[in-house]
Amino acid sequence: MGEKTVPIFPCRSIDDCWAFYEALGFELTFRQTRPNPFIAVQRGGIELQFYGLKAHDPNTGLFGCYVLTTDVDALYEAFRGGLKASLGRIPTRGLPRIGRLGDMSYGVRQFLVTDPDGNQLRIGQPTSDDFSHRPAPKDKVGRALHTARLFVNSKEDFEGAAKVLDHLLADDGASLTVTQRVEVLVLRADVALQLDDLPRAQGLVAEVGRTELGAEERTAVHDELRRLEDLRKVVDAG
Numbered sequence: 001m002g003e004k005t006v007p008i009f010p011c012r013s014i015d016d017c018w019a020f021y022e023a024l025g026f027e028l029t030f031r032q033t034r035p036n037p038f039i040a041v042q043r044g045g046i047e048l049q050f051y052g053l054k055a056h057d058p059n060t061g062l063f064g065c066y067v068l069t070t071d072v073d074a075l076y077e078a079f080r081g082g083l084k085a086s087l088g089r090i091p092t093r094g095l096p097r098i099g100r101l102g103d104m105s106y107g108v109r110q111f112l113v114t115d116p117d118g119n120q121l122r123i124g125q126p127t128s129d130d131f132s133h134r135p136a137p138k139d140k141v142g143r144a145l146h147t148a149r150l151f152v153n154s155k156e157d158f159e160g161a162a163k164v165l166d167h168l169l170a171d172d173g174a175s176l177t178v179t180q181r182v183e184v185l186v187l188r189a190d191v192a193l194q195l196d197d198l199p200r201a202q203g204l205v206a207e208v209g210r211t212e213l214g215a216e217e218r219t220a221v222h223d224e225l226r227r228l229e230d231l232r233k234v235v236d237a238g
Helices: 014-023 072-087 140-155 158-175 178-194 198-209 215-220 222-237
Strands: 008-011 027-032 038-043 046-052 064-068 108-114 120-126
Touching: 008 014, 014 027, 014 038, 014 046, 014 072, 072 108, 072 120, 140 158, 140 178, 158 178, 178 198, 178 215, 178 222, 198 222, 215 222
Parallel strands: 008 046, 064 120
Antiparallel strands: 027 038, 038 046, 108 120
């Protein structure tokens, strides 16, 4: 026996939907307008289908799927580049948007991409054979970052993440190592943008920019610095 799962998502316009996925490097494999609007797209082993539904509200939809890949870094860069070429920017908030690429606590290296209709692809590469959640680190900083990242990447609970990170900065900000400080500030700036708090995001991005990093430290926070590059373009645009 052989089986394959193909997700079917709603969209308000099959033309707008296709334009987004074309920018990500997908091919259009099927399109119909009658009796019902419908498209199918494919990029390598990723196959997705969409049906037109004008009444669909992208802000209340909870549709998504998980995509496993053998090279998540390459796919992330391809998606970032495609969106930048199509939109003139890398969308980090609102719809559509692409999230940070990073190592998760449940055995994957992952990023999220959400299309204009609120449909979300979680794209990850296994880094372990164990996909269960790891226990939270025992140290306060590690535990706070662990919790905040789960809020952002698993639930998109940005308010919850903001509270955790603000509490950490207020109580332990002065004792953070350089790399810890970069991790906390970049994640908090990202959260601020998701909450439409542009002044706070601008201040946090500027603070990271004033932080001196050595070569080893830059390597340690490579994912954060790549995300910072995208966030900086948003805050500079105002």
